[in-house]
Amino acid sequence: MNPRIKGLSDIHRTSPALPKPTASSSFTLFPVTHFDLAATLNSGQVFHWHEQDGVFLGLIGGELVRVSQPEPGMLQISPGHEELVSRYLALDHDLAKMQRTLPKRDAHLKRALKYSPGLRILRQPRWECLATFITSSLKQVAHIRQISLTLRERFGHPVATVNGVVLHAYPTPEALAQAGEAALRACGLGYRAKFLHQTASRIAEGNFDLEAPAALDDEAACELLCTLPGVGPKIAQCTLLFAYERLGVFPIDVWIERALRELYFAGAAENVSARELREFAVTHFGPFRGYAQQWLFHHARTSGTFSRLRKVV
DNA sequence: TTCCAGGCCCATG
DNA sequence: CATGGGCATGGA
Numbered sequence: 001m002n003p004r005i006k007g008l009s010d011i012h013r014t015s016p017a018l019p020k021p022t023a024s025s026s027f028t029l030f031p032v033t034h035f036d037l038a039a040t041l042n043s044g045q046v047f048h049w050h051e052q053d054g055v056f057l058g059l060i061g062g063e064l065v066r067v068s069q070p071e072p073g074m075l076q077i078s079p080g081h082e083e084l085v086s087r088y089l090a091l092d093h094d095l096a097k098m099q100r101t102l103p104k105r106d107a108h109l110k111r112a113l114k115y116s117p118g119l120r121i122l123r124q125p126r127w128e129c130l131a132t133f134i135t136s137s138l139k140q141v142a143h144i145r146q147i148s149l150t151l152r153e154r155f156g157h158p159v160a161t162v163n164g165v166v167l168h169a170y171p172t173p174e175a176l177a178q179a180g181e182a183a184l185r186a187c188g189l190g191y192r193a194k195f196l197h198q199t200a201s202r203i204a205e206g207n208f209d210l211e212a213p214a215a216l217d218d219e220a221a222c223e224l225l226c227t228l229p230g231v232g233p234k235i236a237q238c239t240l241l242f243a244y245e246r247l248g249v250f251p252i253d254v255w256i257e258r259a260l261r262e263l264y265f266a267g268a269a270e271n272v273s274a275r276e277l278r279e280f281a282v283t284h285f286g287p288f289r290g291y292a293q294q295w296l297f298h299h300a301r302t303s304g305t306f307s308r309l310r311k312v313v
Numbered sequence: 314t315t316c317c318a319g320g321c322c323c324a325t326g
Numbered sequence: 327c328a329t330g331g332g333c334a335t336g337g338a
Contacts, residue, residue, distance in 0.1 A: 275327090
């Protein structure tokens with residue numbers, strides 16, 4: 001056992017410590033509209049960004065990036081990263097146009113949209129997104145973040161040191177396959193360790209091509225991803241939405257399921273089958289329902305306006 | 314202490 | 327095809 005490997009509780013105390021941005025750091029100003037950096041990076045799509053006083057520091061692939069939003073219409077981006085960041089943050093998505101395709105008379109969606117109108121669907125690296133969501137099943141967002149950071153620290157390539165804090169890239173499939181199931185389990189993964197290890201191994205050995213789903217339609221891509229261990233419809237759809245630009249998929253997790261039942265089937269919520277919920281989502285929210293899903297999810301989780309839905313930070 | 318978490322797998326009707 | 331139990335771990 002490597003003595004440098006600390007217990008999870010120690011990791012939790014130390015790893016989220018934010019590297020302080022230096023006062024002299026330069027930046028590029030980048031005008032934006034319909035964009036909310038904090039809502040986007042804190043909406044449960046991604047789990048590794050460090051935030052302090054509105055400044056977000058993190059890795060996009062293997063690149064250290066610093067982003068902040070000093071005013072609604074302006075981003076500060078670390079120099080040289082403008083293109084990388086705008087692609088990752090999907091600044092080219094025409095939110096106004098997509099919002100016009102949403103159902104007109106939906107007060108619930110309208111409320112969620114008003115809560116965080118600038119929340120965008122990211123373009124994440126495929127493997128990082130898939131692997132993170134494999135570790136997400138039956139876990140709270142805060143714990144997914146812990147697991148993600150621990151995996152990075154133990155098996156990811158160190159990219160940069162900022163004020164004494166080392167930031168690591170997400171470990172490659174090869175690194176996780178080589179690490180072994182037991183070492184993954186020691187990161188607090190529980191039963192998910194086997195799934196993550198098996199999926200990483202399959203990809204590392206060349207028995208699954210993460211680019212293959214990109215050539216298929218949404219349904220076929222989902223079925224293909226679901227052939228991987230630990231990947232079912234929900235995780236496959238989150239991956240398609242957050243890493244394959246499939247804005248028409250609608251992942252249904254426990255939050256969305258309760259929100260849909262409570263908001264759209266009030267009174268008969270207990271009698272609605274899972275099949276009916278899926279049908280409703282597809283027919284009601286339109287071609288960009290992935291966005292609708294994310295606005296509803298973020299509002300349901302963090303607004304505290306639901307009586308029966310517990311607020312989790 | 315008990316309940317629950319951005320579910321999946323597998324065994325039954 | 328739909329439903330139910332089991333599953334590891336840690337925070338509330």
